[in-house]
Amino acid sequence: MSIWIGKDTRLVVQGITGRDGSFHTRQTMEAGTNVVAGVTPGKGGQLFDGKVPVFNTVAEAVQATGANCSVIYVPPAAAAGAMQEASDGGIPLVVCVTEGVPVLDMTTVMPYLAERGTRLIGPNCPGLITPGEAKVGIIPASICKPGRVGLVSRSGTLTYEVVHHLTASGFGQSTCVGIGGDPIVGTNFIDVLRAFQDDPKTEAIVMIGEIGGTAEQEAAEFVLSYLRKPVVGFVAGQTAPKGRRMGHAGAIISGSSGTADEKFAAFESAGIGIMRRPVDVVELLKARLK
Amino acid sequence: MNLHEYQARALLKAAGVPVPDGDVAATPSEAEAIARRVGGTVVVKAQVHAGGRGKAGGVKLARGPAEARECASQILGMTIKGLVVNKVLVVPAADIATESYVGLILDRKTQKPVFMVSDAGGIDIEEVAAKTPEKITRLPIDPRYGLLPHQALQLALALYKDWSQAKAAMQILRQLYGVFMANGCTLAEINPLVTTPEGKVLALDAKMTIDDNELDRRPDLAVLRDESSEEQSEVTARRANLTFIKLDGNVGCVVNGAGLAMATMDLVKYYGGEPANFLDIGGSSNPEKVVSALKIITADPNVKVILFNIFGGITRTDDVANGIVAATKQFKVDVPIVIRLTGTNEQEAFRILESVGMTAMNDMDAAVSKAVKLAGEAA
Numbered sequence: 001m002s003i004w005i006g007k008d009t010r011l012v013v014q015g016i017t018g019r020d021g022s023f024h025t026r027q028t029m030e031a032g033t034n035v036v037a038g039v040t041p042g043k044g045g046q047l048f049d050g051k052v053p054v055f056n057t058v059a060e061a062v063q064a065t066g067a068n069c070s071v072i073y074v075p076p077a078a079a080a081g082a083m084q085e086a087s088d089g090g091i092p093l094v095v096c097v098t099e100g101v102p103v104l105d106m107t108t109v110m111p112y113l114a115e116r117g118t119r120l121i122g123p124n125c126p127g128l129i130t131p132g133e134a135k136v137g138i139i140p141a142s143i144c145k146p147g148r149v150g151l152v153s154r155s156g157t158l159t160y161e162v163v164h165h166l167t168a169s170g171f172g173q174s175t176c177v178g179i180g181g182d183p184i185v186g187t188n189f190i191d192v193l194r195a196f197q198d199d200p201k202t203e204a205i206v207m208i209g210e211i212g213g214t215a216e217q218e219a220a221e222f223v224l225s226y227l228r229k230p231v232v233g234f235v236a237g238q239t240a241p242k243g244r245r246m247g248h249a250g251a252i253i254s255g256s257s258g259t260a261d262e263k264f265a266a267f268e269s270a271g272i273g274i275m276r277r278p279v280d281v282v283e284l285l286k287a288r289l290k
Numbered sequence: 291m292n293l294h295e296y297q298a299r300a301l302l303k304a305a306g307v308p309v310p311d312g313d314v315a316a317t318p319s320e321a322e323a324i325a326r327r328v329g330g331t332v333v334v335k336a337q338v339h340a341g342g343r344g345k346a347g348g349v350k351l352a353r354g355p356a357e358a359r360e361c362a363s364q365i366l367g368m369t370i371k372g373l374v375v376n377k378v379l380v381v382p383a384a385d386i387a388t389e390s391y392v393g394l395i396l397d398r399k400t401q402k403p404v405f406m407v408s409d410a411g412g413i414d415i416e417e418v419a420a421k422t423p424e425k426i427t428r429l430p431i432d433p434r435y436g437l438l439p440h441q442a443l444q445l446a447l448a449l450y451k452d453w454s455q456a457k458a459a460m461q462i463l464r465q466l467y468g469v470f471m472a473n474g475c476t477l478a479e480i481n482p483l484v485t486t487p488e489g490k491v492l493a494l495d496a497k498m499t500i501d502d503n504e505l506d507r508r509p510d511l512a513v514l515r516d517e518s519s520e521e522q523s524e525v526t527a528r529r530a531n532l533t534f535i536k537l538d539g540n541v542g543c544v545v546n547g548a549g550l551a552m553a554t555m556d557l558v559k560y561y562g563g564e565p566a567n568f569l570d571i572g573g574s575s576n577p578e579k580v581v582s583a584l585k586i587i588t589a590d591p592n593v594k595v596i597l598f599n600i601f602g603g604i605t606r607t608d609d610v611a612n613g614i615v616a617a618t619k620q621f622k623v624d625v626p627i628v629i630r631l632t633g634t635n636e637q638e639a640f641r642i643l644e645s646v647g648m649t650a651m652n653d654m655d656a657a658v659s660k661a662v663k664l665a666g667e668a669a
Contacts, residue, residue: 103503
């Protein structure tokens with residue numbers, strides 16, 4: 001068990017013939033994921049690497065292969081359209097890895113997806129992985145192992161750093177979810193926390209936040225009211241200067257909400273174990289998981 | 291990307307928003323000419339991406355063209371919060387009856403553009419927001435339908451009781467919304483929106499931020515970037531496709547990924563050091579990027595040690611190792627380099643570094659604490 005992806009995942013890759021799409025599709029297949037189709041307009045009828053059928057549209061891919069999850073590697077200007085196409089094609093879970101999607105595009109994509117009941121993860125995210133079962137996105141399978149810790153993060157490589165410590169110390173993962181660092185993302189901390197609470201396989205949760213916005217504070221309130229499983233957390237950007245964009249569009253301190261100190265304080269008052277360093281995750285979990 | 295006041299003003303003016311007469315000047319004689327054309331008393335305003343311009347002496351009142359020339363020569367070239375002033379805006383001094391605030395921001399929580407308006411505008415609006423938030427009317431707008439007439443009316447009536455002023459404000463709100471959407475803004479504000487003693491409504495000052503992600507598809511907006519008003523090392527970094535922000539410490543950091551880069555800076559501080567910069571080399575790791583990164587960091591005389599922290603996923607650690615070797619062959623690096631590499635192709639990376647007599651580590655904490663120690667010894 002795990003959340004959202006697993007053995008039943010039938011993945012369609014939008015942008016499968018592009019540079020990033022083809023590279024990550026191969027890694028995804030090596031990790032054991034069932035990649036059933038690819039989509040590149042104009043290249044319908046081809047076979048990717050001699051085995052994955054390529055279609056012109058998501059709707060065709062769904063009809064022919066029963067795909068139930070999509071991952072998007074198209075360029076930023078085409079990403080909004082790709083998300084809407086996947087949703088219209090009946091895909092219930094869409095993961096957008098593409099970085100640099102104009103944020104105004106997301107203001108119209110979100111209601112479009114909501115009307116069709118589609119869950120979006122990202123954009124600008126590393127995706128998710130259920131170790132040993134399925135990987136959708138770019139989290140390296142080699143650093144993960146199956147287990148009982150659920151992880152949710154706004155970052156990419158910082159997630160890998162924490163997963164690396166977990167795996168090295170014997171804590172496997174149920175599912176790791178990278179929700180992305182943009183100001184508007186489809187799935188937030190609370191969505192993932194609720195899914196982990198409801199997942200019998202997940203026994204403890206690690207939450208990795210960043211400066212900017214108030215998503216971590218809202219997540220902390222939710223932990224207090226809803227979660228019955230131990231949670232530990234980290235916030236990156238304690239030393240970031242005010243008002244500067246640090247790579248992720250989301251990591252901007254605006255007004256009084258969004259500093260690392262405020263977020264850590266919210267974690268503390270919700271009983272979340274405080275990671276001052278990524279490596280602290282190990283001792284905190286040892287104390288909480290007997 | 292932040293726009294200068296004169297750029298934001300031009301976008302508003304093009305959309306029909308009433309703004310005072312006047313123009314931007316790069317020399318004292320241009321300022322003089324503008325003052326002569328508009329006539330009367332003028333305000334000479336520094337165009338720089340920093341708040342508190344007035345308090346820093348960057349906004350001056352000038353009675354006539356000769357004084358405008360004098361004020362411009364004082365303001366042009368001055369430094370406000372580390373940024374050099376290269377342009378001034380010269381506008382007629384307006385008689386002000388009331389000051390309001392009108393802003394639009396892209397809100398994460400509602401995932402929509404949100405209007406914020408207040409009849410308590412002016413320079414103290416941040417204090418108003420903090421102390422008396424009830425004086426600010428907030429209204430999310432569904433971008434599928436745009437600003438609806440009754441919404442514009444509701445906002446306008448929060449600003450003005452006078453019907454003709456409320457009607458003028460409705461028009462300005464619609465125009466501001468149009469500018470926001472048409473230019474990929476994440477923030478657009480008019481502060482203050484004033485009324486004159488004759489009852490006219492006028493946008494006196496404006497701020498706009500454009501989403502950097504728009505610039506690739508909007509070359510017309512990309513040209514508005516004023517590189518002369520930015521930290522030069524940050525301009526060089528952007529041209530090399532690196533995200534770099536200069537800070538005041540002495541531990542130079544080269545990291546892949548924004549989150550890990552921030553966590554690395556935090557760890558430098560945790561072990562008692564101060565980061566000299568934020569630098570994200572991004573996902574794909576061609577060795578050229580590493581060379582550019584090292585050039586930018588070594589140009590900072592404060593840097594006493596350089597710390598690499600690379601977690602190989604998509605980034606191949608052997609590419610980074612090759613970049614480090616290539617850079618040290620191209621130019622002399624006078625400060626010690628501490629390298630932490632783990633992940634994709636790490637054994638090959640270690641071999642490449644060892645072949646030129648360099649060593650690397652596996653553990654983030656060990657590498658950061660070593661870098662901080664070396665920086666302390668050199669300082």
